[in-house]
Amino acid sequence: MKAPQSLQRRLLLTLGTILLVIWVGAAWATAVLIRHEIEEVFDSSLQETAQRLLPLAVLDIFGREEGDTASQRLGAIRSHGELFTYLVRNDKGDVLLRSHAADLSAFPDYDGPGFRRTDRYRLYSEEALQGTAIITVAQPLEHQASVIREMQMVLALPVL
Numbered sequence: 001m002k003a004p005q006s007l008q009r010r011l012l013l014t015l016g017t018i019l020l021v022i023w024v025g026a027a028w029a030t031a032v033l034i035r036h037e038i039e040e041v042f043d044s045s046l047q048e049t050a051q052r053l054l055p056l057a058v059l060d061i062f063g064r065e066e067g068d069t070a071s072q073r074l075g076a077i078r079s080h081g082e083l084f085t086y087l088v089r090n091d092k093g094d095v096l097l098r099s100h101a102a103d104l105s106a107f108p109d110y111d112g113p114g115f116r117r118t119d120r121y122r123l124y125s126e127e128a129l130q131g132t133a134i135i136t137v138a139q140p141l142e143h144q145a146s147v148i149r150e151m152q153m154v155l156a157l158p159v160l
Helices: 007-062 141-156
Strands: 085-090 095-098 114-117 121-128 133-140
Touching: 007 085, 007 095, 007 114, 007 121, 007 133, 007 141, 121 141, 133 141
Parallel strands: none
Antiparallel strands: 085 095, 085 133, 114 121, 121 133
């Protein structure tokens, strides 16, 4: 390719290239920042969900009739997809309550409160009543990844 002959063309190409590089750098930095912030928001909502559901689950479980220790699975009111599923266990690991779409294989054994990550899920566990009631809430990593991908695509569109 032959270089442009005029000073004006060379200046426009140089400025265009510099602006493109700056835009790509800014878009990349923004994408990294957005990814971090989105992960924080998702973690916060996972934690809030566990902390809001646990007292309700405890009331339900300990309000049962004496001797009724069977696992209870909540039914769906209306058909819908769940972004969060949860499981409530006792200190022995017995399932006491779970959401209707909870896949038991998605919930690893409890090993303390806090966040965990498996191949497919982001999990948060919390305990109440001195560890006798434990809730674990799971969110598919694919949902978070799709939100991040969409945001990165929006940032990349002006470059394209």
